Amino acid sequence: MTDGYHHGNLRAAVLKRAAEVIEEEGPHSFSLRSLAADLGVSHTAPRHHFGSREGVLNAIATEGFLILAERLRDNREAGGDFLETGVEYVRFAVDHPAHFQVMFTPTLLNARDPELAAARTAAFDELVTGADTVAEAAGDEPAAVVGGWSIVHGIATLALTGNLDSSGVRSLFGDADLIDITRRSAGLLFASPSPRE
Amino acid sequence: MTDGYHHGNLRAAVLKRAAEVIEEEGPHSFSLRSLAADLGVSHTAPRHHFGSREGVLNAIATEGFLILAERLRDNREAGGDFLETGVEYVRFAVDHPAHFQVMFTPTLLNARDPELAAARTAAFDELVTGADTVAEAAGDEPAAVVGGWSIVHGIATLALTGNLDSSGVRSLFGDADLIDITRRSAGLLFASPSPRE
């Protein structure tokens, strides 16, 4: 379908390239014009698919929430407990660092986008559902939900921003990868020993 | 000292105004030119104090790490335990949301700035020192350090980005403020009942 004039699949190409750029340089320095140049199209071509720069970021966030919701659902249906839900959360952040960053930076997004709102709600509902299975045992159910979410969100955020490394804390774990670190750290929250396979 | 030509205290005024703007609209949309216009100086005046836009952000991050290190040290010297260290961490994020955001977004910063590196190291050392006091009791010391830091960092990040509200999770706590939520949630990590005063 690429005829020299029409790109063929510009929307998907923009999302893919945008995620690469954001992963490398952060969302603030991502430019529609240099993105279009990378893809060999004019600087206004992406506007026909996304409307604006904010539209691209909204699309990335929406895509991210949909992927996260799907992963959490798959994990729940496969019988994964709450700790495994948290591990899956961190794994998503590692696999899709650009999406994760954009999803949780609301100043980059248009909160009134209904598609984004729906995708976010789906992911958050799945997260809280996963928490309910263990929250009753913790004595303080709301605290268990916030604690579980916060600890894995904190691990993901600190790891992605490099602060786990620059603080020297990561080296305390030797050569353990981030998933192992997550199991050991988040495992403390509910005093359930971390399963290692 | 304000003589109509020289501002008198431009450096401090820029830092103050920049923090306000970043708190309201995020660091990506903070502009040196509109900042200078707000302060009634030419758009290049801040460059003589900070060198570049990145220089302003570095200065904010440095200031933030110094304030955080001071707070954590004061808390430790006042006999605060590790939970109280975490509460102080969240309190800092609430009191200085712009600083917190910039401090933990390394793509905004120049990592080779020695002043920034020194301030960051001071804050992180203080944080790990606070963790050591309780980590031995947790069985897995590195996991306790990462777990404690991550849970309060996660709470602060999710709260500042509005995700605790938009997910509906915060309403589970009624009208409790974020500090109470922190005590209850982070308190679960070490199975020590949360003190309420």
Next chain:
DNA sequence: GGTGGAAAGTTGCCAGTGTAAAGATTATGG
């Protein structure tokens, strides 16, 4: 098989931004 929209992409323009060099103004130490 034309034909008339609709979709996709391009060109040209404007306002706003960060950075840089060079000049103007004021403070300060000898």
Next chain:
DNA sequence: CCATAATCTTTACACTGGCAACTTTCCACC
């Protein structure tokens, strides 16, 4: 009193996002 440094301004340039008008291609319909 004067030279020098610090501070601030002016002017200029390259880059960015958004907008309007135009061109090319696709597609559905008669």
